[in-house]
Amino acid sequence: MSKFRDLVIAAGGLAVLALPAHAEKLGLGRAALPEEIAAWTVEVFPDGTNLPEGSGSVADGEELFSEKCAICHGEFAEGVDNWPKLAGGDGTLADKDPLKTVGSYWPYLSTVWDYAHRSMPFGNAGTLTVDETYAIVAYIIYSNDLVDDDFVLSKENFLSVEMPNAGGFIVDDRPETEYPEFSKPACMENCKETVEITKRATVLDVTPDVE
Amino acid sequence: MDEKERENRGLALDRRTFLRSGAAVGALAAGAGAARAEGEPDPLITEVQYWANGWGDGVDASPYGLPIEFESDVIRRNVPWLTADVISSINFTPIHALDGTITPTGCAFERHHSGAIELKKEDYRLMINGLVDQPLVFTYEDLERFPRVNRTFFLECAANSGMEWAGAQLNGVQFTQGMIHNMQYSGIPLRTLLEEAGLSNIGDIKDKWVYVEGADASSNGRSIPLEKALDDCLVAIKANGEALRKEHGYPVRLCVPGWEGNMWVKWLRRIEVTDQPVQSREETSKYTDTLADGTSRKWTWVMDAKSVVTSPSPQMPITHGKGPLVITGLAWSGRGAITQVDVSLDGGKSWKVARLAEPGVAMAMSRFYLEIDWQGEEMFLQSRAHDDTGYVQPTKTQLRAIRGENSVYHNNAIQTWWIKSNGEAENVEVS
Numbered sequence: 001m002s003k004f005r006d007l008v009i010a011a012g013g014l015a016v017l018a019l020p021a022h023a024e025k026l027g028l029g030r031a032a033l034p035e036e037i038a039a040w041t042v043e044v045f046p047d048g049t050n051l052p053e054g055s056g057s058v059a060d061g062e063e064l065f066s067e068k069c070a071i072c073h074g075e076f077a078e079g080v081d082n083w084p085k086l087a088g089g090d091g092t093l094a095d096k097d098p099l100k101t102v103g104s105y106w107p108y109l110s111t112v113w114d115y116a117h118r119s120m121p122f123g124n125a126g127t128l129t130v131d132e133t134y135a136i137v138a139y140i141i142y143s144n145d146l147v148d149d150d151f152v153l154s155k156e157n158f159l160s161v162e163m164p165n166a167g168g169f170i171v172d173d174r175p176e177t178e179y180p181e182f183s184k185p186a187c188m189e190n191c192k193e194t195v196e197i198t199k200r201a202t203v204l205d206v207t208p209d210v211e
Numbered sequence: 212m213d214e215k216e217r218e219n220r221g222l223a224l225d226r227r228t229f230l231r232s233g234a235a236v237g238a239l240a241a242g243a244g245a246a247r248a249e250g251e252p253d254p255l256i257t258e259v260q261y262w263a264n265g266w267g268d269g270v271d272a273s274p275y276g277l278p279i280e281f282e283s284d285v286i287r288r289n290v291p292w293l294t295a296d297v298i299s300s301i302n303f304t305p306i307h308a309l310d311g312t313i314t315p316t317g318c319a320f321e322r323h324h325s326g327a328i329e330l331k332k333e334d335y336r337l338m339i340n341g342l343v344d345q346p347l348v349f350t351y352e353d354l355e356r357f358p359r360v361n362r363t364f365f366l367e368c369a370a371n372s373g374m375e376w377a378g379a380q381l382n383g384v385q386f387t388q389g390m391i392h393n394m395q396y397s398g399i400p401l402r403t404l405l406e407e408a409g410l411s412n413i414g415d416i417k418d419k420w421v422y423v424e425g426a427d428a429s430s431n432g433r434s435i436p437l438e439k440a441l442d443d444c445l446v447a448i449k450a451n452g453e454a455l456r457k458e459h460g461y462p463v464r465l466c467v468p469g470w471e472g473n474m475w476v477k478w479l480r481r482i483e484v485t486d487q488p489v490q491s492r493e494e495t496s497k498y499t500d501t502l503a504d505g506t507s508r509k510w511t512w513v514m515d516a517k518s519v520v521t522s523p524s525p526q527m528p529i530t531h532g533k534g535p536l537v538i539t540g541l542a543w544s545g546r547g548a549i550t551q552v553d554v555s556l557d558g559g560k561s562w563k564v565a566r567l568a569e570p571g572v573a574m575a576m577s578r579f580y581l582e583i584d585w586q587g588e589e590m591f592l593q594s595r596a597h598d599d600t601g602y603v604q605p606t607k608t609q610l611r612a613i614r615g616e617n618s619v620y621h622n623n624a625i626q627t628w629w630i631k632s633n634g635e636a637e638n639v640e641v642s
Contacts, residue, residue: 025406025407025409026356026357026407028349028353028356028357028407029339029347029348029349029350029353029407030347030348031345031346031347031348032338032339032340032346032347032348036338036348037338037340037346040338040340040480040481041340041341041481041483043422043424043432043483043489043491044489045485045487045489045490046487046490047487049487072295081295082292082294082295083295093501093505093506093507093617094503094504094505094617095617096616096617097617098501098505098617100496100501102496105496105507106495106496107490107495108490108495110490111490111491111492111495111496114489114491114492115491115492118430118432119324119325119428119429119430119492122298122299122325123298123325123428125325125428125429126428168505168506168507169495169499169506169507169508169509170506170507170508170509171508171509171510172508172509172510172511172512172513173508174508174511174513174515177613178515178605178613179600179602181605181609181613182515182602182603182604182605182609183600183601183602183603184603186553186562186595186597186603187562188553188561188562189561189562190560190561191559191560191561191562192559192560192642193560194642195557195558195559195560195591195641195642196641196642197629197639197640197641197642198378198639198640198641198642199378199379199639199640200379200629200637200638200639201379201380201381201382201525201637201638201639202382202637202638204378204379204380205382206290206292206380206381207290207381207382207383207386208288208289208290208291208386
């Protein structure tokens with residue numbers, strides 16, 4: 001035990017040595033200008049914070065989606081090949097292979113707007129105008145049967161769109177559900193009677209060849 | 212995606228497996244050794260070899276060196292059917308072939324969401340804004356003037372082993388546990404930069420966040436509790452002593468020790484102190500864990516204790532026959548230091564305590580060894596990590612009992628390799 005304590009003390013001493021002395025501000029960097037902050041602070045929060053003024057219709061969104069998004073996500077947001085499916089999957093989350101889409105899984109509409117505006121289209125990010133983004137998001141939620149075909153999405157009605165899986169998330173509960181269970185003393189001998197193979201990777205055979 | 216679905220899409224892969232290629236490598240090695248006739252002198256010793264009488268390369272033959280050609284198979288590899296495109300994809304560290312704990316940078320796995328960008332130091336800007344006293348912009352040169360620390364951390368993708376949830380799938384530790392690397396970072400504590408901008412009006416730090424984003428097209432924005440940001444996060448400018456590689460976020464990335472790799476934003480360009488999480492794509496639609504009843508855990512940031520035997524393993528069959536055998540592997544925990552690793556040769560019926568190469572370091576990889584006398588018996592080889600919280604790495608059965616089989620992320624289950632009497636190894640699940 002004393003050995004352990006010495007180790008802890010030694011480690012503590014090391015840590016003190018390794019950390020830079022707590023200093024006053026160094027005066028490095030410069031003040032960020034309002035235009036610079038505005039240019040980069042574009043993330044949209046669930047409560048609509050940072051959402052710009054604007055609007056877009058499902059009809060406009062359908063055209064824009066066909067032109068800018070459908071090559072990967074499909075004309076109906078159903079997805080092409082391995083690219084993300086944005087529509088469908090309603091009620092599948094408890095199934096063996098859940099289909100997670102904007103409609104079936106995403107808890108906040110702000111996330112859709114934020115991601116489309118900032119990071120899409122893939123390979124041409126940041127090129128959608130504010131109104132185009134509203135329109136494309138309107139089309140995506142229309143494709144998930146969340147709004148009618150005459151819907152126009154705007155900053156004003158943004159928070160009125162209900163996301164089906166908004167209540168489907170819980171905060172990480174491993175500290176309660178797993179850590180006590182997985183912190184019991186480990187068995188070292190006679191831990192089980194028999195060991196049988198239940199699954200084999202070579203039967204599935206999906207490993208890339210190394211040659 | 213199950214096999215049938217893959218075949219339907221024409222993505223079925225070559226049927227040759229690691230077992231065969233591994234055996235081929237083994238045969239070659241045995242062949243070279245066997246050139247010496249029994250009892251005869253070894254010509255490698257008795258005859259002058261070309262490397263012993265001529266010249267080797269001069270200095271500067273390779274101003275920045277790569278491994279020797281004989282090691283050309285020790286490389287990152289991806290799984291083509293896993294993602295739609297390599298621009299937004301992942302590859303895997305060849306952990307089967309490495310030793311020690313530091314991952315050589317050139318083969319440390321990559322994960323990009325919009326490709327690895329080229330951002331010059333002179334074009335680099337880091338903004339700190341939001342609920343700070345004075346929003347600031349730093350250049351790369353500014354960052355070099357802050358006091359730095361050196362820290363070694365593992366970075367594990369939350370999806371590491373994700374393809375193994377439903378059953379043994381990929382036959383190689385590179386693919387089953389290789390979304391991980393361990394590097395020594397030099398950088399500035401994030402706390403230092405936040406304090407430079409000033410947190411005097413922040414109020415209670417427990418309900419505040421930082422939103423961090425990268426300069427690439429994906430931005431990969433993530434919300435991190437301010438408490439974590441002030442605790443041990445690092446703004447890294449070097450890894451393993453050299454500038455970050457492009458694929459690891461040159462010139463600046465964030466380290467979030469012990470937490471899932473997706474949060475370690477590369478090409479870090481902005482840190483905003485906020486009073487709520489952004490709920491970005493990467494923290495809602497991805498990196499959340501769906502349970503059997505369809506509800507999903509969010510904010511599952513911590514990577515729990517995990518270990519795996521790296522050799523022998525499917526890519527590292529036993530080729531030397533009976534006798535002394537070194538079993539080795541890696542262990543890590545996002546909640547602290549590794550204190551013990553156990554190895555089972557019989558699929559978990561009994562366990563032996565392995566030897567840690569060095570005392571465990573919090574949020575860094577540990578290397579373990581167990582030396583045995585192998586007499587050609589079949590083994591179900593497993594390893595089990597303990598960390599300094601008292602947590603013991605669970606079996607997949609234990610995890611499934613709580614989470615079901617729909618999870619993708621955070622699979623830290625015990626891995627089993629079936630070692631056959633000829634030394635070949637296969638990824639299996641056992642009862």
